[in-house]
Amino acid sequence: MSAPIANRQTADVAATPVEQRGLLTVGVMLATVMQILDTTIANVALPHMQTALGATADTITWVLTSYIIASAVAIPITGWLSDRYGSRPLFLVAVVGFVLSSMLCGIATNLEEMVGFRVLQGISAAFINPLSQTVMMDISPPSKQARAMAIWGMGIMVGPIMGPVLGGWLTENFSWRWCFYVNVPFGIVTLAILWSLLPAKPLRPRPFDLTGFALIAIAITAFQVMLDRGQQLDWFDSWEVRIEAGIALSAGWMFAVHMATAKHPMFERALLKNRNMATGLIFMMTMGLVMFATMALLPPMLQRIWKYPVMDAGLLLAPRGVGTLITMFFAGKLIGRVDPRWMVGTGLAVAALSLWEMTTWSLEMDYRWIVFSGLIQGLGLGLAFMPLNLIAFGTLDPIHRTEGTSLLNLVRSIGASVGVSVTTTLLARNLQTSHADLVGHITPFSLPSMDPSASERLMSAGDTIMAMIDAEVNRQALMIAYLDDFKLMAIVTLCAVPLVMLLRRPPKPQGPQHVAME
Incomplete structure (x- = not known):
């Protein structure tokens, strides 16, 4: 040369x-x-x-x-x-x-x-x-x-x-x-x-x-429709959902086999053979699940539980963006001095910690805890996101970048869809379960601090009083259901942290990895 x-x-x-x-x-x-x-x-x-x-x-x-x-x-x-x-x-x-x-x-x-x-x-x-x-x-x-x-x-x-x-x-x-x-x-x-x-x-x-595109298009479409219709049709109690799940699974399996055997597959096999890219796809799906599921749950929660107006609810979510901006800024300066794998692991651990802290929320707390949890979660996600992208592409030939970015965006989108669907389904089911549990304790004799005769009069006061009691029970049950969702997301995020050990540290920047020969 x-x-x-x-x-x-x-x-x-x-x-x-x-x-x-x-x-x-x-x-x-x-x-x-x-x-x-x-x-x-x-x-x-x-x-x-x-x-x-x-x-x-x-x-x-x-x-x-x-x-x-x-x-x-x-x-x-x-x-x-x-x-x-x-x-x-x-x-x-x-x-x-x-x-x-x-x-x-x-x-x-x-x-x-x-x-x-x-x-x-x-x-x-x-x-x-x-x-x-x-x-x-x-x-x-x-x-x-x-x-x-x-x-x-x-x-x-x-x-x-x-x-x-x-x-x-x-x-x-x-x-x-x-x-x-x-x-x-x-x-x-x-x-x-x-x-x-x-x-x-x-x-x-x-x-x-064409074969690969048709298979992955069918798999994605069937999967997305299944997620969208599942809760409405009571999931696998419906033949429609069963058929959609079967189509998604079959097409997905055929696409995987086609990817492994085709002469010219849709995605270069070098992408999935690259350990950093393959592991990055798992991380990106996790981050899509956590970020979008949280953003789908919080606006209605703030409006239904604490009765915040739409604009106030939106402003209370803004600290997440502030936290992300802060760590994105500092992550860019630390990337050459700190192993980016530690940054990814630390960021996900901080995000999991913020989600676990959200499981301690109560009906009586004020807005400051919402702001604090959002800021911490934004700090964690921002710290993990940028180094993860650099690691995923750090050992990848630049000619595969566009395919790599499309794959990362695809799995993040799928993760978001799965996260939103699973958390909203669990929210609805846990709401019913928690409501039934709480109602079982509402009897004329379940208020020991109240005079029994007063308790009996309260229970027989009519539909208005009972409606007020039921509304409060619903509010309590809804809060429990939301906390259960936050606990699930915290566990999923924490389980992804050990995958950092599968990543290879990318080489220090020394110039473009692909240079056209003259």
Whole structure:
């Protein structure tokens, strides 16, 4: 090898150098935050959308489900599309599609239109996250990749937390339609920056694995529909859920066999043979489960248990984002001095500790404990997220980055869906169990401090008094059910910590890992 080429391999230069890296980073992060906000921004507006679109309480949830399914199905083909047509055209088309579909969602007049437009929005959104992460790594020299991943991680972690706050504010002050219209001006600015500065990468055409894509699309769709319909249909007591589970399991198994035997599989087998990437997928699924399940549980909990208004509930969740920003900032500075594996393990342990602390919440506590727990959980998740991404890609060839990012985003999405479905199911069932247990103790003789005759008069006072007693029993039972969910998530997070031992420490940055030969 000639000396110039050897020097290029050891130089601290980006895989895809650009002149205005700062401005391009702004454009990439605008696209990322815009997309990630839409995973939660519409949640608080569902009741308003239900009335305007003429939907029922059951069918309006398809506004969320259609977006999730479309995004999950499209994510796996990001790597192939990027190699076949180029990452720059794909990124630009994804942003244009996302902005146009957001505008169409805002003008939808019925549920059918809304679901169709949300499918288009989900497909466009599926490409933005993997491509944005790849671009952030490609345009940064190895010595700056920790900082780049910290910036990217801030958008990924803070977006879902700020979504309900922004969605609630827009819905209360303007209309639910502005939850979608807000993407248009930011999308135009994003498109202008990316069009001007986003570099092109060499094409790497390869055959499209139609069989693999069909199998994974069927598996993901059946699995997501099963999760969405399971609670409503009482899970495996329903033949529909059994069939969906059978299809998901069969298609998933066939996809695994196809991946192991196909000549040109959808994902390069080198990805799953890489120990850091394979272990990172497990960690990412755990983090998706914990983060999104927590964000699905807390807003209704704050409103139902402590009667906080929508905006106040959103503001009480903001400290999670603050904690994430703090540790993301410091993690980027510590990454070269501290073993990133210790940072991942410590971050997950702190997140588990915060979830365990949440199991001690009571009906009488004030907002300060909610703020404190959220801040600690944000600190833990932020400390683990950025080093985990660096470890996952630290031993991976840069040509596999787009496929790797699409896989990480896919498993995080699946983890989020599983987490939300399992915790809401357990919440409903534990609510019924706890209510039955508490009601068993409500008798004329269960209040020893009260005079028996007064207790008897209370029990016979009529429907109003009994309704008040039942409401309080429901409130107590609901609190117990929420605490049980927090305990489960704490245990799951803690069980993931030992997996840190499977990770290899990535080499210290010494330049790009893949240099084109001249």
